[in-house]
């Protein structure tokens with residue numbers, strides 16, 4: 417369904433029958449507030465200067481968390497902080513490269529001992545490996561080994577660096593690690609490069625083991641697996657248009673996602689509402705994981 421509010425057109429369906437429920441408003445808000453209360457939590461989001469990371473960080477900041485956006489591109493962080501300040505939202509920013517463990521360790525150590533502490537880490541930063549076997553240039557026979565290594569360094573080693581630094585410095589008693597995987601790591605996907613598919617599957621393995629290791633400290637570890645969101649990551653993929661068309665064709669909802677559709681999951685997975693969820697892969701892909709690669713032409 418397409419709805420239009422003011423000048424923006426949204427494909428997010430409205431809530432049917434939204435309005436008074438019969439439950440006293442104060443009690444209703446109290447219930448929601450308790451379940452999804454992230455006020456006062458210290459949150460870090462890697463890749464926070466753009467796209468999914470920026471949107472998740474913004475949602476957490478709007479919900480009352482103390483958010484640090486981390487990115488390797490300082491200009492993106494400056495722009496994000498300025499934009500958010502204009503909306504009345506304060507966030508901290510940190511320039512760091514997730515491939516450098518020492519940078520993360522030093523930052524997380526500082527945050528652990530800061531006024532707000534460190535409760536939630538989104539290991540979200542990642543890069544594209546370009547097109548997969550759908551096009552000849554992405555086939556395994558023509559593997560771009562330099563790109564393979566770059567993508568492994570950022571998407572897999574960068575993710576484990578972030579998780580490792582988080583595990584060393586997260587608050588004990590209430591902690592969350594959330595790693596951004598992808599639908600491309602959950603099922604075969606001829607639209608994404610081999611390195612991308614491998615690293616996004618690889619982080620799921622990291623999440624499962626770390627969930628077991630860290631449970632006794634009250635730290636949950638989960639992956640989110642997005643489908644297609646229109647962000648800057650697509651600029652590195654010359655076949656982005658074909659990728660979109662294919663994804664829309666194979667997903668159940670027959671559309672790509674809008675960034676606001678990520679907000680609920682970001683708050684949920686950071687909040688008390690997800691207290692019994694760990695080692696899980698939370699798909700947010702419009703039903704894209706249910707479709708086999710044979711539905712996409714090679």
Ligand SMILES: NC(=O)c1ccc[n+]([C@@H]2O[C@H](COP(=O)([O-])OP(=O)(O)OC[C@H]3O[C@@H](n4cnc5c(N)ncnc54)[C@H](O)[C@@H]3O)[C@@H](O)[C@H]2O)c1
Pocket residue numbers: 462463464465466467468469486487488489492512513514515540541542543544570574596597598599641642643644645646647648649650
């Ligand atoms: N957009 C999608 O459709 C989609 C789908 C599934 C998964 N994802 C994953 O979501 C995550 C975010 O992607 P996005 O779509 O928001 O992309 P994006 O390019 O908009 O944002 C990624 C951010 O990560 C930063 N980054 C890259 N390398 C870094 C490094 N070494 N250290 C620190 N920061 C670094 C970039 O500067 C950028 O700001 C990625 O892990 C991506 O693989 C995206």
